[in-house]
Amino acid sequence: MASESNQSVYRATTTAPVNIAVIKYWGKRDTTLNLPTNSSLSVTLSQKSLRTLTTASCSANYPTEDTLNLNGKPQEIQSSKRTLACLSNLRALRKALEDANPSLPKLSTHPLRIVSENNFPTAAGLASSAAGFAALVRAVANLYELPQSPRELSRIARQGSGSACRSLMGGYVAWRTGELADGSDSLAEEVAPASHWPEMRALVLVVSAEKKDVPSTEGMQTTVNTSELFATRAESIVPQRMDAIEAAIRDRDFPKFAEITMRDSNTFHATCLDSWPPIFYMNDVSRAAVRLVHDINRAVGRTVAAYTFDAGPNAVIYYEEKDSELVAGTVKAILGANTTGWEGAFYEKLTSVTAPGVALENIDSRVLDVLKDGVSRVILTGVGEGPITVDEHLVTETGEMVSQ
């Protein structure tokens, strides 16, 4: 929402969440428009733990070029085709409003000053670009007072970073691959709000990675172009899994949700391994997390935990609040209390946990030391809401960047 200031600096600020896919996006059928080869589905994570905060501002008094500052560092906006595509799409929508209603201030003609900051380290290997582009699109849309729905805005955010389109909504979000060449039907939509299944928790095990293998933008096209297994996943496996996991979410059927999540993570990494040259994102620590989850589920006698891995070694473990002690409690006992990140909004159920929820003799002995040595921190979070408009601006009323 734009607020008119004395010096005609217009501002709007939003937060946006990270999302972690349970049916993975991997492969583009159009690299310019970021059109995916398959649909995907994610859980939006709570902004009590992880969020991007972005202020979009504009003023006729600003120097002519749009600027973007991220975590205190000016970005080369003119060389980022993806950022330019988002801004140009948003300006066009504002221009249409102004053309239809001449009484509106001509914000589309003003230079933009955008300031953004994450509350988590980029080095943690979390999908910061999704939250970043979602916040940018949402903030500018608010500044321009655009009437478009999150679903409609997802078309724009997608061009910034594919998975960003899913961070415009909370809860359980599907990104439909769409069929049209111009991408106009490749949109994100809410499958269920966070309130439908609020008990979902996510424990991120941040793995001390060396250098990342292959950036995902490059890696996914290597897979599309070289993996002979890839088409089978994109064309026949994922469509079935999308239907099945949407049903599992509708029914709040955790065991079903969990199995599909784990299997799709495995299939995704299998297509990476099948690429040429092969791409490895999981390492021995990741594999220890896989074994841990299978061992916990086996020991408990039902499926209480699900792992998933993005294009990096970090494990995200989904579980339900009621199983906190069995899952997060066991991880806490293995890692030891010294591992950082246990504090925060979702910690209540675990404060008093001192013994593992699952006795450690049920866990493959190889797993314990590998995890203890390899996990540098945890992030304890849960399903959460979409972008939220806030009044804490990163640009002052006179257009100065707030010092951080």
Add this chain to the structure above:
Amino acid sequence: MASESNQSVYRATTTAPVNIAVIKYWGKRDTTLNLPTNSSLSVTLSQKSLRTLTTASCSANYPTEDTLNLNGKPQEIQSSKRTLACLSNLRALRKALEDANPSLPKLSTHPLRIVSENNFPTAAGLASSAAGFAALVRAVANLYELPQSPRELSRIARQGSGSACRSLMGGYVAWRTGELADGSDSLAEEVAPASHWPEMRALVLVVSAEKKDVPSTEGMQTTVNTSELFATRAESIVPQRMDAIEAAIRDRDFPKFAEITMRDSNTFHATCLDSWPPIFYMNDVSRAAVRLVHDINRAVGRTVAAYTFDAGPNAVIYYEEKDSELVAGTVKAILGANTTGWEGAFYEKLTSVTAPGVALENIDSRVLDVLKDGVSRVILTGVGEGPITVDEHLVTETGEMVSQ
């Protein structure tokens, strides 16, 4: 060949080689007959480095039960359906000879005493069962003076251990999946003898494995039953690769041979990862070996090395003799001279190597320490011959086991 002794103890002794597949066998369509879901192709490794030595003997004076001693330990032969199937098939062939020619001694009625030993530790994670069953079948066939060709005997060895059928021949060996339900056309055959392309070398990096993940017999059926990517490999990818690698072998086209070998290893492990629960055989050391090979090929500017991994973390690196310094020389420089296994028949080209063939600044720095810490020994070998009849018996003329 049987030799009649004073006390009517008949003996025949053979060696048999290990083979390492370049198109992997993974999955049975019939678990009793060991009929594979797809054809496979392997390189028979020289017995100068690795071999099983097996003496088959029989005598009317032996106690009634067949016995098998392996590496000094009596085996529970009666509980091994696979061993019993091999012996019963071989006896039936002998019986047919005896029925046709009544002057032959009735060896098929004598109890068997079989003694076998490997010249390599079972713990090395090499496919010892392939060499073991090939030697057992070849030794008994010799004892019985069976006229069947290695191709015909491969039908029997296959029932002991699938990949054993490929160890009955030297050089480059294909195992055709066959189409008949009784498995009579699921046979191994020589694609090219070792002499066609004798320059092929194999460097085995023995990785200090913890406990093995899932035994291959169990693992492959998990993959068949659960991986949604598996059918694509078995039905469409492997048939194309079989044709292509046979052409590469015919043309002695190492770069083509190498790429297919590496890609099929990756696809095989991808289907393991896609299994439910997932199966991991490669670890961080294996992945370092993958990176090393890609880095060497990149630095040299042509494909001089190819990795492949069986159901375990050991890397087998194929290369041609002329590239010994570039490939094995670089590995030797990375591992240091203290790593055991460099000596032996194929070491000549490397004795004088002190500097890496490829400068180590071309190798991903993560690779160097991981390999140095993770590889416990190497085995330097090359393509070799099939089973060889020898006079060094492991059973004396009077039927006693030779003390080892």
